[in-house]
Amino acid sequence: MxxxxxxxxxxxxxxxxxxxxxxxxxxxxxxxxxxxxxxxxxxxxxTTYGIVSSVAADPIEKKPLFHFHPASTVFSLGSLGCNLRCKHCQNWEIAHARPSDGEEARAYSLPPDAAVKEARSAGCKGVAWTYNEPTIWIEYTLDSAKLCREKGLYTVYVTNGYTTEEALDTMGPFLDAYRMDVKGYTREFYKKLTGIKDPAPIFAAAARAKKKWGMHVEIVTNVIPGWNDDDHQLEHIATWIHNELGDKTPWHVTRFYPYLELSDVPPTPTATLEKARRIGNEAGLKFVYIGNVPGHPGENTYCPRCGNVAIERQGYLISVYDVANGKCKKCGEDLAIVE
Ligand code: SF4
Structure with missing residues (x-):
C-alpha cells in the first residue's frame, strides 16, 4: 500500500x-x-501497489500487438480492480475484485524492482501491464516503467483508455505502446456494456498517446453479435481510427465468446469479422486484423503496396517474416512496424 x-x-x-x-x-x-x-x-x-494477481512471459502478439517488436516476449503483469464493469469481462475474477474491502484475492507481492529483474531473467524484451486496467495501478506502473527505461526494456499499457489527461501525461514519458480497446462508438453502447456515461475521454486518450507522446498505438474491438456488429458503429470506429490515429494504425477486430452476463450471446460468426475487416479497409485502414480465429488469413500482415505477405502468423507464432527496418522486404513500403 x-x-x-x-x-x-x-x-x-x-x-x-x-x-x-x-x-x-x-x-x-x-x-x-x-x-x-x-x-x-x-x-x-x-491499495494494490506492488500487488500482482497474474504474471506470464507472453508473445507480444497475444496482447495483441502486431506492429510492435514482433516475435518478442513481453513480461505481462496484472493486478486487481477496474474502472469499468464490462458485462462480458474475461478477467472478472481479478477485475471485479474488491481488495479495498479486505476481500481475499489470488495475489501476491512483487515490487517494481523485483518485477523488472524477473522480466530480464525471463529473457523478455519489455513489460506490459495488462489483464486488468493499468491506469488505476498508476503508482506501481509508473515506478516500474521508469525502471524499465533505465534497463532498456520497452513498456506497454493494455488499457480501456478511460483515463484523465493528467494521468496519461504522467505515464506518457515512460510508455512506448498503448494497446487500447474501442468497445463501441456511441454513448449508449458504452453505458450499457461498461457502465460509463461518456466514452469521449477514451477517444481523446488514444489520440493524445499517439500525437503528444509518440506512443505506438493499436486498437482492438471485440465484435459482439447484436451489440456492436452493425455497419454504422463499425464504420464510425474505422473512420475515427483513420482520421485521428492514421491509416497505418492496426485495428484488431476480434471474435467474441459468450461469457458472464453475455453468456446467451452467440460467438461472432467469421463472416461478421470479415465484414468488419472490409469496412476497415474501405475506410482507408491498411492493417485490419481478424482475431481469435486461429489460422484465418486475416491474421497476416499484407504489404499495402505490393501485396506481399510481410508477416505470416499461426496464432501467436510467426512463420514468415519478410520485414526489414519496419519496411516490406519486397518493395520497401513502410509498414509502420517498430522493431
Ligand atoms: S477516479 Fe480514481 S478512484 Fe475513481 S475509479 Fe477512477 S481511478 Fe478509481
Missing amino acids: KEAILYDKQDSGRTKCRVCPWACNIAPDKAGVCCVRKNTNGTLYA
Whole structure:
C-alpha cells in the first residue's frame, strides 16, 4: 500500500481522485469505483501497489500487438480492480475484485524492482501491464516503467483508455505502446456494456498517446453479435481510427465468446469479422486484423503496396517474416512496424 498520486484532500476528510474521469469523491474508509484506491483518515492510498494477481512471459502478439517488436516476449503483469464493469469481462475474477474491502484475492507481492529483474531473467524484451486496467495501478506502473527505461526494456499499457489527461501525461514519458480497446462508438453502447456515461475521454486518450507522446498505438474491438456488429458503429470506429490515429494504425477486430452476463450471446460468426475487416479497409485502414480465429488469413500482415505477405502468423507464432527496418522486404513500403 502506498499513498496515491493525483488526488486532492478536502476539508470534509474526503479525497478526490484525478486518475480517471469518474473523479471519485471518496469518503473516509471508502474506495473509488475501481475498488483499489481507498481513503484512510483523509489520505488516499493505492491499495494494490506492488500487488500482482497474474504474471506470464507472453508473445507480444497475444496482447495483441502486431506492429510492435514482433516475435518478442513481453513480461505481462496484472493486478486487481477496474474502472469499468464490462458485462462480458474475461478477467472478472481479478477485475471485479474488491481488495479495498479486505476481500481475499489470488495475489501476491512483487515490487517494481523485483518485477523488472524477473522480466530480464525471463529473457523478455519489455513489460506490459495488462489483464486488468493499468491506469488505476498508476503508482506501481509508473515506478516500474521508469525502471524499465533505465534497463532498456520497452513498456506497454493494455488499457480501456478511460483515463484523465493528467494521468496519461504522467505515464506518457515512460510508455512506448498503448494497446487500447474501442468497445463501441456511441454513448449508449458504452453505458450499457461498461457502465460509463461518456466514452469521449477514451477517444481523446488514444489520440493524445499517439500525437503528444509518440506512443505506438493499436486498437482492438471485440465484435459482439447484436451489440456492436452493425455497419454504422463499425464504420464510425474505422473512420475515427483513420482520421485521428492514421491509416497505418492496426485495428484488431476480434471474435467474441459468450461469457458472464453475455453468456446467451452467440460467438461472432467469421463472416461478421470479415465484414468488419472490409469496412476497415474501405475506410482507408491498411492493417485490419481478424482475431481469435486461429489460422484465418486475416491474421497476416499484407504489404499495402505490393501485396506481399510481410508477416505470416499461426496464432501467436510467426512463420514468415519478410520485414526489414519496419519496411516490406519486397518493395520497401513502410509498414509502420517498430522493431
Ligand atoms: S481511478 Fe478509481 S478512484 Fe480514481 S477516479 Fe477512477 S475509479 Fe475513481
